[in-house]
Amino acid sequence: MTEVVWTDKTGAPEAQFGDFVDLLKPRVMRLVLFTALVGLVCAPVPVHPVIAFAALVCIGVGAGAAGALNMWWDRDIDAVMARTKGRPIPSGRVEHDAALALGVTLSGFSVVMLGLVANVFAAAFLAFTIFFYVVIYSMWLKRATPQNIVIGGAAGAFPPMVGWAVATGGIAPASVLMFLLIFLWTPPHFWALALFRNDDYTRAGVPMLPVAAGERSTRNHILAYALILAPAAIAPAFSSVGGPVYLAGAFVLNALFIRGAWAIWRRDEATAAADRCRVEKRFFGFSIVYLFLHFSLLLVEAGLRAAGLAAAGWPVLF
Incomplete structure (x- = not known):
């Protein structure tokens, strides 16, 4: 038919x-x-x-x-x-x-x-x-x-x-910390995308960082932001929404994020072109999981507090 x-x-x-x-x-x-x-x-x-x-x-x-x-x-x-x-x-x-x-x-x-x-x-x-x-x-x-x-x-x-x-x-301070987590995560997340979609942005005339400043500068920025992001991402552990579970998870996730940014920083354009930006694509994919897991850990902490299982005496600074 x-x-x-x-x-x-x-x-x-x-x-x-x-x-x-x-x-x-x-x-x-x-x-x-x-x-x-x-x-x-x-x-x-x-x-x-x-x-x-x-x-x-x-x-x-x-x-x-x-x-x-x-x-x-x-x-x-x-x-x-x-x-x-x-x-x-x-x-x-x-x-x-x-x-x-x-x-x-x-x-x-x-x-x-x-x-x-x-x-x-x-x-x-x-x-x-x-x-x-x-x-x-x-x-x-x-x-x-x-x-x-x-x-x-x-x-x-x-x-x-x-x-x-x-x-x-x-x-409240805790909600501002959640804002900062996403705000500081966004640039390295999208710059990784821009590295392997550079031709797209160039063709469209959108001045993403790789187009305007070059790919070397973009790699420098990704590493710098990863280093700035880490303390901001860990800070909610010491706020009213955090706790030891979040702290442990955030520490591991940010160590992996910095390692990924370091791998991008070390690469040259010839290597990236030869393997079709495999490292950049992997970092971009992990960055999505990274954000999802941080907020999932906050949900876990909220569940523990609701069940009365939150750690007694945990320092709350924010």
């Missing part, structure tokens, strides 16, 4: 439901939801499960809205990058006006609903996060400076603070 594909008047296939889901960047949304969940669970104020679920839905929708607006704005550069040319807009599956309408609608919906189910501060924080990612990072920094991901990475670091704000209506 011949499969029938519905088309619009121009002959292009009509957008399917899955195409609009792809606009929301579901993989990024999962990370946002997980880190927001950790911020919410680790907060000292309990939240009713129904309210917590509704709040996380709002945060996830807000993250998806920001993703759709990012794809709407970046449709020109997405079309020339191998990594992104298959996205819904450059591939012709979704009209850019539809992506804009979806992003704006979901942004408003997520912020208003979070204000209703949680509190105004959390809703305002979510609105600021969407604005920061779309306007500050996507529209301004991304094409203007090689420090784009350094500053713009704050957008991806806000979700645990939003989750914390859902529970408490404010911020």
